[in-house]
Amino acid sequence: MWQLGKAYLIRTAAVIVAAGRGERAGQSTEGPKQYRRIGGQAVLAHTLRTFLACEQISPVVVVIHADDHDLYHTALKRADIDAARLKLVTGGPTRQESTRLGLLALQDDAPDYVMIHDGVRPFITQDLLKRIMIALHPQTGVLPALAVSDTLKQAGGDALVTKTVPRAGLFAAQTPQSFPFAPILDAHNAAFVLGRTDFTDDAAIAEWQSIPVRVVEGSADNTKITWAKDIEMADQRLRQDMVAFPDIRTGNGYDVHSFEPGDHVWLCGVKIPHDFKLNGHSDADVALHALTDALLATRGAGDIGTHFPPSDPQWKGAASRQFVEFAVKTVREAGGRIANADITLIAEEPKIGPHREAMTAELSDMLGVSADRVSVKATTNEKMGFVGRKEGIASIVTVSVIYPGEVPA
Numbered sequence: 128m129w130q131l132g133k134a135y136l137i138r139t140a141a142v143i144v145a146a147g148r149g150e151r152a153g154q155s156t157e158g159p160k161q162y163r164r165i166g167g168q169a170v171l172a173h174t175l176r177t178f179l180a181c182e183q184i185s186p187v188v189v190v191i192h193a194d195d196h197d198l199y200h201t202a203l204k205r206a207d208i209d210a211a212r213l214k215l216v217t218g219g220p221t222r223q224e225s226t227r228l229g230l231l232a233l234q235d236d237a238p239d240y241v242m243i244h245d246g247v248r249p250f251i252t253q254d255l256l257k258r259i260m261i262a263l264h265p266q267t268g269v270l271p272a273l274a275v276s277d278t279l280k281q282a283g284g285d286a287l288v289t290k291t292v293p294r295a296g297l298f299a300a301q302t303p304q305s306f307p308f309a310p311i312l313d314a315h316n317a318a319f320v321l322g323r324t325d326f327t328d329d330a331a332i333a334e335w336q337s338i339p340v341r342v343v344e345g346s347a348d349n350t351k352i353t354w355a356k357d358i359e360m361a362d363q364r365l366r367q368d369m370v371a372f373p374d375i376r377t378g379n380g381y382d383v384h385s386f387e388p389g390d391h392v393w394l395c396g397v398k399i400p401h402d403f404k405l406n407g408h409s410d411a412d413v414a415l416h417a418l419t420d421a422l423l424a425t426r427g428a429g430d431i432g433t434h435f436p437p438s439d440p441q442w443k444g445a446a447s448r449q450f451v452e453f454a455v456k457t458v459r460e461a462g463g464r465i466a467n468a469d470i471t472l473i474a475e476e477p478k479i480g481p482h483r484e485a486m487t488a489e490l491s492d493m494l495g496v497s498a499d500r501v502s503v504k505a506t507t508n509e510k511m512g513f514v515g516r517k518e519g520i521a522s523i524v525t526v527s528v529i530y531p532g533e534v535p536a
Contacts, residue, residue, distance in 0.1 A: 139260060140185065140238035141178050141303065142229035145171050145246025146192040146218025161246045162198045163358050166365025167462050167531025169202035170352055173249035173365075179212055181256050184242065190218040190229040205462050205531075221324055223332075227315040230308075237308050239265075243329050244303035247352040249361065251303070255346045259305050262343045268306040270330045271345035272298035301345040304329045310338050372533040375466070378424030378526045380417035385519035392520070394472060394482070395503060396448050396489035401477045405520060408437035412447035414470050417524040418490075419447070421468070422454035425528040426461060451493045458528055459495075466527040467500040474520040479505035 145161045157163045161171040171189075178187050191199050203210050216232045218225030226243055233241065240263050244251065255271060262269045279292035311329065314336035318326065326332045330340050352358055389404025393412040405411035419431045435442050435450055458465065468490060472479055479486075483503050491498045508514035514521055 137240070138185070138238040139183055139240040139242065139263070139305075140188065140233050140308070141242040141244060142188045142190065142226060142233070143171075143174060143178065143244050143246050144190050144218070144222055144225050144229065145174075146190050146195075146225040147222060147247075148192070158195065158198045159192070160352055160358060162195070162202055163352075165249065165358060165362040168206045169198075170249045170358070170361070171199070171246045172202050172206035172208060174244070174246050174251065175203075175208055175213065176206065177249075177251050177253065177256070178242075178244070179208070181253060183260060184256070186214050186233070187212070188214045188216055188229045188232050189246070190216045190225045193217050204460060207461055223315070223318070223324055223326055226329060227312075227319055230312045230315055233308065234312060239308060240305060241308045241311065242303035242305040243311075245351055248302055248349055249352070250346075250348045250350060252346060252348065255349060256303070258343055259303065262341055263305060263307075264341075265307050266339065268304065268311065268330065268333050268338055268340040270298075270304050270340050270342050271301045271349070272342050273301070273345045273347065274298055298342055299345075300328055300330060301349050301351075302328075304333075304340075306333060306338065306340075310336070314338060374530040374532045374534055376425040376463075376528050376530060378421035378528065380420030380422075380424065380524040380526075381522070382413045382416040382420070383513075383519055383521040384411045384413045384416075385513070386517070392477065393447065394479070394520070395470060395486035396493065397482050397485045399477050399482055409435070409442050409445040409447050409450070413520050414472055414486075414522040414524065415447035415451050415493075417522040418468060418470060418526070419450040419454045421524040421526040422451070422458055422465075422528070425463065425526065425530075426457055428454075428457055448489075448493055455494060462531040463528045464530075465494050465496050465500070466529055467496070467502070468494060469502045469525045470504070471523045472503070472505045472520065473508055473514050473522065474505065475507050475510070475514060475517045479503070 148159055162169045178184055200210065214232055216229050219228055230241065259269045259271060275294045275297040279294050280288045281290050281292055283289050311333060314332045317336060318332055333340050352361060384405040384407050386403035387406040390400065392399050392401045392405050393410045395414045396412065405413060416431055423429055431450055434453060486503045487498050487501050490501045513519055
């Protein structure tokens with residue numbers, strides 16, 4: 128960012144530490160806690176999205192465990208986060224070493240400042256990031272923290288209280304803990320050389336190396352996910368937010384094919400005897416082509432020609448079902464759930480009614496939804512236009528898909 132009164136660009140990077148195993152959160156098929164899903168997406172994905180949305184922060188380094196590369200890329204893909212915008216680093220055996228490795232990844236193009244954040248604090252806000260950046264200084268680190276409000280007690284090994292600890296001047300530390308880059312990297316390297324691994328956070332290392340650290344007001348929402356109950360509560364919180372502004376997307380598709388000599392047509396995946404066939408590079412199933420476009424539209428993923436160009440000989444005579452299945456896979460990989468599909472066929476002939484049940488069954492199978500979420504309708508063009516002259520068939524399709532998350536403000 129441009130600092131007021133300065134004629135040079137102040138660069139602030141971020142290191143997101145996400146290499147832990149998270150044993151206290153319990154075991155899950157989804158992996159360590161940073162990959163557990165809250166609101167339909169990985170905890171880490173929520174964290175990264177906030178940092179990537181802050182234009183003043185670049186680059187963003189993500190430090191992950193050596194075993195988690197597949198989990199990481201799956202989480203990003205599901206959340207529609209561009210991995211190219213992130214710098215990936217494999218972490219070490221401790222959080223302290225993972226942080227040092229993340230800092231080392233920045234040294235060849237060193238920023239002025241760096242924010243070091245726990246990957247499992249997904250509720251970090253833009254307001255807190257801005258508050259920290261305003262407080263940054265070339266000689267001073269910044270620690271977001273909350274004043275301790277509970278009465279503190281000290282107990283002995285027998286669990287009996289020995290004294291009450293005055294809470295005046297006591298704070299609960301949060302992240303991102305932020306520093307001028309060169310001093311905090313030097314501090315981490317010094318600890319590494321001496322074999323010091325006992326620091327509980329980066330501010331403690333800064334304190335050890337006499338780097339002043341200023342406290343700024345943190346956020347009560349900026350909680351760290353530690354226990355299984357934390358994951359459950361975070362998921363409930365996000366899902367409550369999504370009820371107000373759910374991410375429901377509607378896609379529309381239109382296609383038309385002319386008749387040519389033949390003895391059948393393919394419509395909605397059903398082969399129907401007819402005096403002509405539809406002209407097209409594939410099997411020319413006009414309804415499935417429009418359906419493919421509608422599904423892709425909900426992801427902003429181009430159209431059928433983008434992925435299956437008619438100039439490519441491998442699609443000559445291909446069953447259009449595979450185009451729909453590709454589009455469904457694209458939707459599913461982003462966490463989308465198909466709510467319904469409405470297909471309208473515009474044709475003078477053949478008659479659609481006798482085949483509607485078979486069409487609905489085929490579409491239900493392709494889309495992975497129940498038959499009551501599929502509508503197949505037919506209409507004529509009242510003998511007007513190319514359809515009315517029996518020169519071809521058109522189809523209009525509308526689909527609704529529900530994605531994880533909420534509509535952006």
